[in-house]
Structure formats: C-alpha cells, structure tokens
Amino acid sequence: MNLLKIEGLRVFFRSGDKIVKANNSIDLEVTDNEIIGIIGETGSGKSILGRAIMTLLSENTEISGKIIYRGEDLLSLSESRLRSIRGKSIGIILQNPSAALNPVLSIGDQITEIFRYHEGMSKQEARIRTAGILEMVGIDPDRMGEFPHQFSGGMKQRIMIAMGMAFSPELLIADEPTKGLDPETKDNIVNLLRDLVRSKNMSLILITHDLDVAEKMCDRIAVMYAGEIIEMASISNILAEPRHPYTQVLLASLPDKGLKSIPGESPGLSSLPSGCRFNPRCIYATDKCKKDHPAMLLTEIGTDVRCFLYDGGQD
Ligand code: SF4
Secondary structure (H helix, E strand, O other): OOOEEEEEEEEEEEEOOEEEEEEEEEEEEEOOOOEEEEEOOOOOOHHHHHHHHOOOOOOOEEEEEEEEEOOEEHHHOOHHHHHHHEOOOEEEEOOOHHHHOOOOOOHHHHHHHHHHHHHOOOHHHHHHHHHHHHHHOOOOHHHOOOOHHHOOHHHHHHHHHHHHOOOOOOEEEEEOOOOOOOHHHHHHHHHHHHHHHHHOOOEEEEEEOEHHHHHHHOOEEEEEEOOEEEEEEEHHHHHHOOOOHHHHHHHHOOOOOEOOOOOOOOOOOOOOOOOOOOHHHOOOOOHHHHHOOOOOEEOOOOOEEOOHHHOOOOO
C-alpha cells in the first residue's frame, strides 16, 4: 500500500473577486522510505499542496479530490482525528523559521509544548525529550532557555527540523527548508535532513525551488507549473532526459542549478490561459495547445509528462 496517494486534488480559494486555482488535478503517490521533491517557481502552487496534505488551509478554501494516507482519506476525517495525525504521523517543517517560531517563548518551551500537547507528558518528561531532539539536530540542549533571536538562520532551521521530527512521523513535509541560507549552511541542513530521514526510514516530501537541493536529496521529482504537475520522474530521468518543454527550459537556464526565471512569466493562478498552461511561453505550441488541456501521459522512459508532444498525434 502507498503511504500517501493523492487523487484528483483541486484547491481553489477566493482572493477579492478572483478565484485562485492553486492546485488542479494533482495526482501523486508517495511510498515508504521515499524522498520526493516538488519543484517549481514561486507561485506554482507547491506550498499550497504541502498545506493541503496537512489539511492546514484557510476556511475560504474549496478543496476536492482525495488525500489518502494509510487508507484513510484525510479530507473526510474529523478535526479530532486529523489532530492525532498531524505532527505525530505526518510532520511539517514550515517555511521561514523566523515567522514560524514564537519570538517571546524560549525554544525549550516551544518544543516541550509539542510533547505535552500530543502525549500529555509531564513538564519534566517533555524537557528530557526536548533535550534529546535538540541533540539530534546538533543544538546544545543547554541552550533550551534561549529565544529564537539568539539563534542563527541555520540554527533556527535545525530547530524547525527538530519540531517537525519530534515524533519521528512516517511522513515529513519540508517546505523550502534551505531558503535564504548561505551555501555552506544549506549543505549542512541538506545533509542533516537527508541523513535523519534515511536513518529513521521516513518518507519526505521536499518542497523547493532549488534543484541543487532536490538533486542531493530526492529519489523522484514532480515539477509543478501554474498549479499542476507537468512532469514526474526519477531524479536521474529529470536531469538527464527532461521531457516537458518547461522542464527543459528550466534546466537549460540553470548555470548553478538554482532555479532562475525563464523567458516570459508564469500565469497568475487566478488568470490561467486556456489549453496548456505553458502555451504562451512554449516554442512548440500549436493551435491545439492553445485550445485543449493536455492530460498526463506515460512516456517510454517511464516519465509522466503533461504535453501533447508525447500523445502520438492523437486528437
Ligand atoms: Fe508546449 Fe503544447 Fe506541450 Fe504545452 S502541450 S508544453 S504548449 S507543446
């Protein structure tokens, strides 16, 4: 059985008088002990996908489809059942530690609260567990009484990893865990996260705009563009033989493999073009591409791709 299976997920929400189509027709499977990367430019919908899996979306969100975790559809569960899954079975490392950590509470208090909330531990027990996970991520437990502003960006990210992994969840979602870090700190965080996930036989969904990070960590990659997955393959296939024109341009414009902008602009999620969403920027676009929306197709090398170039000329 898959650990996680997402079927036909749509996430829409209203912003002013516009409908933002953040995720559309998302199909994705995650197996045990797998690290899968969700990559894409800012505004491609990848962070919304992570929050949808955690069922952490705002109330004005319209969500449909299925998010099946260990046989249960998360979208049909009660809030109390979801609370027992979040954090303990599915953990999340939120983007931007400076915003995610409470500035007026010590690190120790923020982490012990997690243990007390989920497992009803005494303060003493929770502090012992907190010391253990701080040590696990390379932070001296004696710093437990310090506040977030007393830690560097890399250290704050380690604290976020500690919080996300507090219960060794079998699935972890990490949203841009290396964003804003200098190259050396980034490498340290990549190594730490990958080694912890592998040693604990967890699965990881890594949401990133950084292909270099994805290459170092992931088994498979799903490329998102304008709210949908447009290519999905093993990391080796993506790097050696990208199939979708967007992925090809993306890789070709990466001297150092940090995603850079490519000619043209991504469409806004509230003003998507008809037909293939990439058609205004695609050098291969035909009239059909401007009119019809391509479905995901399996290519001969085992890559899934959403592009008419691979449909064998079918109408
Ligand atoms: Fe380009 Fe058409 Fe393929 Fe879209 S479907 S990526 S417009 S060739």
